[in-house]
Amino acid sequence: MKNIFSIIVLIFFWYGCSTVAITGRKQLSIIPASEMNSMAATSYKETLSSSKLSTNTQQTAMVKRSGERISKAVEQYMAQQNKSSALNGFEWEFNLIDDPAVNAWAMPGGKVAFYAGILPLCQDETGVAVVMGHEIAHVVANHGGERMSQQLVTQLGGTALSVALQQKPEQTQQLWMTAFGAGTQLGVLLPYSRQHEFEADKLGVIFMAMAGYDPNEAPKFWERMSALSGGGAPPQFLSTHPSDANRIKELKAAIPEAMKYYKP
Numbered sequence: 001m002k003n004i005f006s007i008i009v010l011i012f013f014w015y016g017c018s019t020v021a022i023t024g025r026k027q028l029s030i031i032p033a034s035e036m037n038s039m040a041a042t043s044y045k046e047t048l049s050s051s052k053l054s055t056n057t058q059q060t061a062m063v064k065r066s067g068e069r070i071s072k073a074v075e076q077y078m079a080q081q082n083k084s085s086a087l088n089g090f091e092w093e094f095n096l097i098d099d100p101a102v103n104a105w106a107m108p109g110g111k112v113a114f115y116a117g118i119l120p121l122c123q124d125e126t127g128v129a130v131v132m133g134h135e136i137a138h139v140v141a142n143h144g145g146e147r148m149s150q151q152l153v154t155q156l157g158g159t160a161l162s163v164a165l166q167q168k169p170e171q172t173q174q175l176w177m178t179a180f181g182a183g184t185q186l187g188v189l190l191p192y193s194r195q196h197e198f199e200a201d202k203l204g205v206i207f208m209a210m211a212g213y214d215p216n217e218a219p220k221f222w223e224r225m226s227a228l229s230g231g232g233a234p235p236q237f238l239s240t241h242p243s244d245a246n247r248i249k250e251l252k253a254a255i256p257e258a259m260k261y262y263k264p
Contacts, residue, residue: 020141021083022206023199028149036145037089037109044093044111054096054116063114066128066213067094070136071110073210077261078140086140094132102228106135108144121224129213130204130221137203143196201251205258215258219251 019026054060071092078084092110100117112135122128138144205215
């Protein structure tokens, strides 16, 4: 049975394989982007409707400005590489939620949310760009689609998402909530793998550099984030974004490549 399952996974990986921009890593992707984006848009809207958006106009403008600068830089880069199709259906949204949680997250299709509690650690717009670049990287690299594809293969035998929603709606919705449960009250978020995190770190500093933000500030942010946890419970952002000395070391190693894209 184990061998049969392994063969099934290999078949899905072979026929449902895509490539991550810049890094070139092959990934499992069996769900059409249109389906992922549609579900994400619905979940994002529901989260915002049940949350309080920040009324701090200066902070909100900073978050939106950072998101718009980075997303436009990424779009320009993808167009230059003839890979704009990877962003088809994206409708970028950047919102600041009035909540003390030290958190930020992103959903497929360009839906990004920041929590006011993370801004003191960001310190300024460049710090916001560090987090924004990281979250946009998760979206552009289709980490969510890859994670959901893996869940469909392991939990539902590779059933198409649209079919799974019709035949096993509750189980499929649970998989979605586990993979993308946003906010501070919606269950347990399935952590990204260390591979995904390192990839988002690398792409994140490149993306922020493309937008004119100094990538040298990225390790400083993660050092502040790591110090915040001290010896106690880590901030929510760290619960799904592991931060340690090795990660910061890898991030610093990625900066020389990022600087090639940096245009202040």
